[in-house]
Amino acid sequence: PEKWFGVVSLFPDMFAPFTQQGVIGRAVKSGKLSVDTFNPRDFTHDRHRTVDDRPYGGGPGMLMMVKPLTDAIQAAKKVGGENSSVIYLSPQGKPLDQAGVQRLAGIDRTILICGRYEGIDERVIESHVDDEVSIGDYVLSGGELPAMVLMDAVARLVPGVLGHKASAVEDSFTDGLLDCPHYTRPEVLDGQSVPDVLLSGDHEKIRQWRLMQSLGRTLLRRPDLLNHLALTEEQQRLLEI
Numbered sequence: 572p573e574k575w576f577g578v579v580s581l582f583p584d585m586f587a588p589f590t591q592q593g594v595i596g597r598a599v600k601s602g603k604l605s606v607d608t609f610n611p612r613d614f615t616h617d618r619h620r621t622v623d624d625r626p627y628g629g630g631p632g633m634l635m636m637v638k639p640l641t642d643a644i645q646a647a648k649k650v651g652g653e654n655s656s657v658i659y660l661s662p663q664g665k666p667l668d669q670a671g672v673q674r675l676a677g678i679d680r681t682i683l684i685c686g687r688y689e690g691i692d693e694r695v696i697e698s699h700v701d702d703e704v705s706i707g708d709y710v711l712s713g714g715e716l717p718a719m720v721l722m723d724a725v726a727r728l729v730p731g732v733l734g735h736k737a738s739a740v741e742d743s744f745t746d747g748l749l750d751c752p753h754y755t756r757p758e759v760l761d762g763q764s765v766p767d768v769l770l771s772g773d774h775e776k777i778r779q780w781r782l783m784q785s786l787g788r789t790l791l792r793r794p795d796l797l798n799h800l801a802l803t804e805e806q807q808r809l810l811e812i
């Protein structure tokens with residue numbers, strides 16, 4: 572496959588619906604994307620198959636037990652290769668944005684470590700992890716949903732995963748702006764009409780209207796995005812109107 576993810580997780584079943592349905596399901600079926608899971612619990616040797624351990628220094632909460640976790644990472648590297656990039660999903664990581672997704676899309680084999688409990692031993696991060704990635708400033712109970720968020724965003728950029736009908740190029744953030752509003756049938760919905768220009772058939776006018784909408788929305792909703800953006804001459808001109 573063009574893109575391989577090895578996911579280290581105590582809850583591999585969470586990934587079944589994700590890899591079976593919709594755009595991602597099709598990408599897996601067509602062989603463009605492949606997701607293998609590695610469960611630390613399969614690398615335990617005690618009767619209770621223990622995967623958590625107490626933190627030094629005391630306090631509430633547990634950590635993931637080190638040996639089953641590092642064994643699962645090693646098993647993932649056996650499949651993905653020693654050079655696989657290893658990412659730990661963590662609220663303390665670099666916040667994921669579309670530019671980060673584009674960078675990750677350039678990497679063929681990635682291992683994603685999903686934390687549980689209070690997380691993982693700091694030394695495992697230091698010796699096994701290349702990057703820490705956060706999906707936002709809030710705390711979830713595990714890294715599984717963040718891992719799916721990352722994989723979904725990356726998979727959409729793999730050539731051929733989205734049909735030409737749903738090109739990623741038009742989505743929000745791809746050009747640094749929010750997407751324009753969209754309309755489908757009926758032409759009048761509860762008294763609200765589709766903007767005339769979209770019915771005009773004038774493709775240049777439609778393009779300009781959409782660009783204007785994108786700029787206006789970004790200015791109103793996410794002015795912070797405009798600070799880091801080199802606007803084209805046309806975008807600059809439209810913003811000044």
Ligand code: SAM
Pocket residue numbers: 659660661662663684685686687688689690691704705706707708709710711712713714715717
């Ligand atoms: N004690 C950790 C901290 O404050 O940094 C939080 C642990 S959290 C309860 C359990 C796991 O969920 C983490 O190890 C991480 O893998 C995942 N997680 C939680 N929030 C996340 C976020 N915003 N982004 C990425 N992963 C997150």
